[in-house]
Amino acid sequence: MKFEYVVAFLISASVGIAGIARAEETPAEAPAVTMTDAQKAALHKTIETCGTCHGINGRSVAPTFPNLAAQTAPYIELQLHAFKDQSRADPDAQAYMWGMASQLNDATISGLANYFAAQPAAVGISGNVALVAQGKHIYEEGVPARQIPPCATCHGPRAQGMATFPRLAGQHAPYLLKQLLVIQSVLRMAPVMHGVVKDLSKDQMQAVVAYLESL
Amino acid sequence: MTGLHRLIICVFAAGVCVVRAAPSWAVPSFARQTGMACSACHTVFPELSPFGREFKLNGYVLDNIKQVTGIDIDSRQTLSLNQIPPISLMLQVSYTHTSAPLPDSAISGALAKDGDLLFPQQVSLFYAGKIADGLGAFIQLTYDGVGDSFGFDNTDVRYAHHFSFGGANSNDHELILGITLNNNPTVQDVWNSTPAWGFPYSLSSVAPSPMTSAKIDSGAGGFGQSVGGIGVYAWFDDHYYAELTDYISAIRGGAHPLDSTSTNVITGNAPYWRVAYETRWARNSLEVGAYGLNSTVYPGNTNGINEPLSGPTNKYKDVAGDFQYQYIGEDHLFTALGTYIHESQTLDASAFYGFSTNNSNTLNTTKLTAEYYYKRRIGGSVGYFNLTGSSDPILYAPAPVTGSANGSPKSNGYILEVNYLPWLNTKLQAQYVGYQNFNGQNGNNPGGYDGSNRTASNNNTVYLLVWLNF
Numbered sequence: 219m220k221f222e223y224v225v226a227f228l229i230s231a232s233v234g235i236a237g238i239a240r241a242e243e244t245p246a247e248a249p250a251v252t253m254t255d256a257q258k259a260a261l262h263k264t265i266e267t268c269g270t271c272h273g274i275n276g277r278s279v280a281p282t283f284p285n286l287a288a289q290t291a292p293y294i295e296l297q298l299h300a301f302k303d304q305s306r307a308d309p310d311a312q313a314y315m316w317g318m319a320s321q322l323n324d325a326t327i328s329g330l331a332n333y334f335a336a337q338p339a340a341v342g343i344s345g346n347v348a349l350v351a352q353g354k355h356i357y358e359e360g361v362p363a364r365q366i367p368p369c370a371t372c373h374g375p376r377a378q379g380m381a382t383f384p385r386l387a388g389q390h391a392p393y394l395l396k397q398l399l400v401i402q403s404v405l406r407m408a409p410v411m412h413g414v415v416k417d418l419s420k421d422q423m424q425a426v427v428a429y430l431e432s433l
Numbered sequence: 434m435t436g437l438h439r440l441i442i443c444v445f446a447a448g449v450c451v452v453r454a455a456p457s458w459a460v461p462s463f464a465r466q467t468g469m470a471c472s473a474c475h476t477v478f479p480e481l482s483p484f485g486r487e488f489k490l491n492g493y494v495l496d497n498i499k500q501v502t503g504i505d506i507d508s509r510q511t512l513s514l515n516q517i518p519p520i521s522l523m524l525q526v527s528y529t530h531t532s533a534p535l536p537d538s539a540i541s542g543a544l545a546k547d548g549d550l551l552f553p554q555q556v557s558l559f560y561a562g563k564i565a566d567g568l569g570a571f572i573q574l575t576y577d578g579v580g581d582s583f584g585f586d587n588t589d590v591r592y593a594h595h596f597s598f599g600g601a602n603s604n605d606h607e608l609i610l611g612i613t614l615n616n617n618p619t620v621q622d623v624w625n626s627t628p629a630w631g632f633p634y635s636l637s638s639v640a641p642s643p644m645t646s647a648k649i650d651s652g653a654g655g656f657g658q659s660v661g662g663i664g665v666y667a668w669f670d671d672h673y674y675a676e677l678t679d680y681i682s683a684i685r686g687g688a689h690p691l692d693s694t695s696t697n698v699i700t701g702n703a704p705y706w707r708v709a710y711e712t713r714w715a716r717n718s719l720e721v722g723a724y725g726l727n728s729t730v731y732p733g734n735t736n737g738i739n740e741p742l743s744g745p746t747n748k749y750k751d752v753a754g755d756f757q758y759q760y761i762g763e764d765h766l767f768t769a770l771g772t773y774i775h776e777s778q779t780l781d782a783s784a785f786y787g788f789s790t791n792n793s794n795t796l797n798t799t800k801l802t803a804e805y806y807y808k809r810r811i812g813g814s815v816g817y818f819n820l821t822g823s824s825d826p827i828l829y830a831p832a833p834v835t836g837s838a839n840g841s842p843k844s845n846g847y848i849l850e851v852n853y854l855p856w857l858n859t860k861l862q863a864q865y866v867g868y869q870n871f872n873g874q875n876g877n878n879p880g881g882y883d884g885s886n887r888t889a890s891n892n893n894t895v896y897l898l899v900w901l902n903f
Contacts, residue, residue: 256508266595266607267495270487274597274604279713280483280761317468317497337602392716396763 253329261329264322268330271314276337281390282310288339288388290379294331298322308406310396340388345428353429356422364417369426372410377433387433394427460571461858461902462519463488466562468497471857476759476766477806478860478902479625479634483711483718483759486623490609490668492593493562493569510566519562526899527554529637533891536833549639551578554898557586568592579638585685586658587629589615609668613676616683617657618649618705621664621676624720626755626770627707629657632802632816633848635862640894641834643820643844644872647776647796649705649726649751656728659684659697662705674709674722682730693739696732700746703728709755718759725752735788745782751775766806774798780828789828796822796842809854816848829872831884834892838884841873846889862898 253261265274268286272278276287286294300306301319322330344350357377360368372383379385386394400406402415415423464471467488471478474485481489488495496515503512530548537543556576563569573586591613599605619627628651636642646652664678680703688694709722728749731742755772776796783789799819806812826840846868853861869875871889876882882889 262597262603263595265604266597269597269604269607270491271484274607275602280716282716282761282763313470314473320468320497321499333602337604392763 253325257325261326261333264326264330265333267318268334272334276334277340278390281392283314284393285340285389286334287337288378289334289385290381290383291328291331291335292382293379293384294334295327296382298327298330302327306406308397308400311406339385342388342431342433343391344432345391349425349428350432351429352422353425353427356426357429361418361422366414366418369414377430386430389427389430391424391427391431394430395423398423398427460519460521460523460559460561462521462559462561463493464858465517465521466496466498466515466519472809475857476761476768477804477809477812477852477854478858479630480768480804481623481625481630482761483713487671489591489623490593490611490666491595492567492591492611493571494567494593496563513563513566515563519560521559521561522903523555523557523559524899524901524903525551525554525556525635527551527635527637528897529639530895531640531891532893533887535641536885551638553578554638564590567594577638585616587615587617587620589613589621591615591621606670608670609666611666611668612663613666613678614661614663615678616659616661618660618662618678618680618726619707619724620657621666621678622707622724623674624709624711624722624755624757625768626720626722626757626772627724627753628655628772628774631772631800632770632804632814633850633864635898635900636864636866637894637896640866640896641871641892643842644829644835644837645796645822645842646820647751647753647774647798648728648749649724649753649776650774650798656680656697656699656703656726660699660703662703664705666707671713672711674707674711676705676707678705678707679703680705680726680728691733691742693741694734695742696734698731698733698742700729700731700742716761718757720757721755723752723754725750727751730782732782732786732788735783735786738786740782740786745785747782748777748779750777764808766804766809766812768802768804770800770802770804772798772800776822783828787827790825790840791823791828794823794825794828796820802848806852809857811851811853813852814848814850816850817845818848819845821845824873833883833885834887835872836883836885837872838880838882839873843870843873844889845869846871858902860898860900862896862900864894864896864898866892866894866896868892 271283272286298319301315357369360366377387401408401411499516501514528550534544534547558574560572570590572588575586576583593611596608613621615621619629646654660680661683662678662680666676682699691698705726707724711720729746753774758769760767778794780789784792802816804814822842824840829837829840831838850864868889874882876888881887
């Protein structure tokens with residue numbers, strides 16, 4: 219194993235552990251609280267609101283809005299908190315989610331995360347075969363020449379996500395591409411990813427997201 | 434018809450043919466209430482995006498600001514009110530230049546000033562947002578720079594309830610049921626292919642416009658803001674829309690209760706119906722639908738003559754089809770809109786009183802529009818309109834500028850528009866309206882289209898607009 223791979227693996231592993239540790243601090247891991255009927259009704263109403271864009275079952279139509287179905291609950295919680303405290307500040311976050319998340323309390327955030335995490339995942343959409351194959355290679359092997367570690371290290375071998383590392387499988391390719399671009403340009407703060415995507419070209423991004431959407 | 438009678442008709446036609454700017458509003462109070470940018474609900478204001486349509490169908494109630502709340506002892510909510518009222522202002526400043534100057538309003542043979550600045554063309558105050566859970570309103574009060582008057586404008590108050598049901602998670606199906614109380618047929622509609630929110634979103638309020646329009650349309654003959662209606666609607670699985678609203682006359686000002694001095698007073702009820710199907714895929718949405726309005730009216734005051742609100746009536750049956758396609762990309766946005774309105778007129782009252790030649794007429798309206806924007810910042814529209822109908826020498830009588838020499842309502846032409854939006858809530862617009870025919874013909878003949886030597890192209894209009902919402 220090359221030295222770069224070892225470094226990448228160590229970084230990824232440490233980040234993964236940190237992510238899990240952080241996830242453990244989130245409300246999702248807090249002892250379950252029994253909800254009253256009124257609270258359940260309020261949560262259901264909020265789910266309907268989220269569903270306007272994301273699909274009430276978490277599977278959205280427009281690629282502007284990510285699928286939330288089967289997304290990891292810790293990641294959803296982390297992002298909702300980041301929207302609420304406005305620390306996630308990419309353009310769509312500001313336009314849509316700062317407002318939407320501003321009045322959510324911890325219990326609602328936790329309820330939303332658990333609800334969407336439990337929904338059946340979106341079915342993948344197969345794309346250009348060559349592009350998907352290239353993306354699969356990058357996802358699983360990284361780009362050693364540019365010291366880009368495999369995505370699978372954190373996001374899982376089938377891109378199913380892990381704790382605060384989001385599920386990427388079946389996600390809309392245009393959404394994923396946009397996220398890679400705003401992370402690369404640091405419009406969206408994602409410390410782990412900044413280093414990973416720093417030298418990822420747009421062509422390589424397009425290949426990876428085509429692969430992920432196909433899963 | 435006597436010469437005097439004809440003259441009275443001409444003078445009155447000129448007087449009442451006030452060009453009405455198409456309603457055209459998007460309101461920052463919604464942004465204040467939801468905490469979301471204009472781009473969430475609009476492609477470019479006032480055109481609604483799919484999310485904007487859902488927001489409206491849900492009753493304008495989505496809120497993301499602190500609420501003043503109250504409950505009773507049974508935990509029933511008694512109040513849920515925005516701490517900050519969803520208020521906003523709109524300012525339109527415009528400049529209009531017609532290809533040939535218009536006649537002086539007082540001196541025969543003299544001409545009005547060439548070019549007209551309206552500062553403001555219009556200022557509107559809106560309450561647009563939530564009133565209580567499920568209950569919201571879009572209420573517009575407008576100062577009109579031409580009329581120098583302040584009055585009630587487009588209003589839509591609605592209550593909606595959102596149901597989701599079916600399957601293990603109660604999320605297989607969604608249904609919104611709502612009630613709307615409004616003052617303009619189609620102002621409650623969520624697609625921009627219907628008249629109230631249709632293209633053009635703003636027009637000059639001083640340039641001449643065709644002398645008539647269908648009752649359901651937004652032109653000179655429409656019912657907008659002179660009726661009140663209450664209706665019910667249903668929106669199922671983000672695909673199927675159905676609505677039934679019943680209107681009666683609600684004419685502002687003048688005699689009340691309405692009497693012979695009022696114009697076009699609905700007798701009984703005027704039912705409006707609407708069905709539509711929308712499908713969405715990726716960044717696209719496509720809607721096809723139909724709508725219509727049946728009305729029976731007493732002409733009342735017509736051409737300066739008062740007729741009683743009894744006896745013969747006029748019946749108008751409007752049936753229309755429409756479509757809307759939207760593509761909302763990251764950088765490129767494209768919309769195509771269209772509607773066709775067929776109006777059957779049974780003019781028993783008008784013929785009886787001598788306001789029309791025929792007992793029955795038809796009026797057909799076609800509007801097609803294509804719009805493109807780059808990054809919601811710069812873009813433009815191309816529109817085509819065509820109004821045709823039965824010839825009726827009395828109904829469509831000659832009058833300088835506003836009349837028809839050959840008794841035909843035929844008007845058609847195109848609208849070209851370039852818009853620049855330095856911010857999402859500001860629009861700088863340059864518009865050109867070109868007429869091929871106006872009130873019957875192109876006017877390149879002795880006497881012109883109006884009998885006063887004006888040609889259709891004399892009414893071609895350059896319209897510059899500064900449109901601010903804040």
